[in-house]
Amino acid sequence: MNIDWDAKSYSEHFSFVPQYGRDLIELLDGKKLKILDLGCGGGNLTKEICDRGHEVTGIDLSQNQIEFAKKCYPEIKFFVSDALALDFDQEFDAVISNAVLHWIDERNQPLAAKNVLNCLKKGGQFVFEMGGAGNNALIHGELERQFAKRGLKYEMAFFFPSVGQYSSLLEGVGFKVVYALLFDRPTPLEGENGLKDWMDTFVKAPFYGLDKSISDDIKLCAQTALKDKLYRNGVWYADYVRLRMKAVKF
Ligand code: BEZ
Numbered sequence: 001m002n003i004d005w006d007a008k009s010y011s012e013h014f015s016f017v018p019q020y021g022r023d024l025i026e027l028l029d030g031k032k033l034k035i036l037d038l039g040c041g042g043g044n045l046t047k048e049i050c051d052r053g054h055e056v057t058g059i060d061l062s063q064n065q066i067e068f069a070k071k072c073y074p075e076i077k078f079f080v081s082d083a084l085a086l087d088f089d090q091e092f093d094a095v096i097s098n099a100v101l102h103w104i105d106e107r108n109q110p111l112a113a114k115n116v117l118n119c120l121k122k123g124g125q126f127v128f129e130m131g132g133a134g135n136n137a138l139i140h141g142e143l144e145r146q147f148a149k150r151g152l153k154y155e156m157a158f159f160f161p162s163v164g165q166y167s168s169l170l171e172g173v174g175f176k177v178v179y180a181l182l183f184d185r186p187t188p189l190e191g192e193n194g195l196k197d198w199m200d201t202f203v204k205a206p207f208y209g210l211d212k213s214i215s216d217d218i219k220l221c222a223q224t225a226l227k228d229k230l231y232r233n234g235v236w237y238a239d240y241v242r243l244r245m246k247a248v249k250f
Pocket of ligand 1: 099102130131132135158202203240
């Protein structure tokens with residue numbers, strides 16, 4: 001899935017994405033590692049990794065995000081690359097990836113995992129966090145209802161696996177899974193229309209081909225319907241469920 005991100009707006013309004021990713025760095029064993037940040041976005045997490053003394057390269061599919069990252073952190077290597085077309089050969093001690101893998105179609109997940117494996121030296125570490133089973137279930141469920149009310153079919157375009165599902169996938173390509181956690185993380189969103197704004201940014205594919213007026217109506221009706229569940233003390237929350245894992249190359 002290729003979204004033409006507005007890198008500056010993303011970093012201003014959704015800064016929680018790289019911030020939450022910091023915990024991932026703690027899962028890495030070793031100092032001065034050579035690390036690939038897969039799906040680095042605007043480079044905030046890449047910079048944190050660099051500041052901890054590692055040698056890091058950031059890659060992302062989005063040209064806008066990479067240009068933004070290069071401007072912000074000229075001392076770090078960044079370039080555009082696709083997880084499905086990586087061609088590193090055992091160059092890295094670790095691959096880290098935050099909030100990226102759920103964008104890859106389920107059928108392409110084994111290829112992505114195999115490519116990560118090929119990037120790593122023997123014993124190399126793959127640490128990542130992605131949306132896990134049940135991620136944003138309230139939001140996608142309500143959008144599905146709003147589409148159905150209008151005679152439309154809602155196709156949820158993300159892959160949110162369980163621990164078992166993703167462990168099998170990783171083991172199938174040659175990883176040993178050493179850590180796995182699935183946990184709820186209700187995530188505060190900015191502004192009175194926080195949920196609608198979140199949908200505008202992150203749920204694009206189901207709305208392709210619909211008029212803006214219909215799309216806006218669906219999202220506003222979904223936001224209203226979810227107020228009881230996702231709005232507390234003046235703040236909107238997205239019902240995030242995270243899958244955090246670490247796997248090692250045999
Ligand atoms: C996430 O879980 O990080 C996520 C999933 C889908 C869209 C946006 C974010």
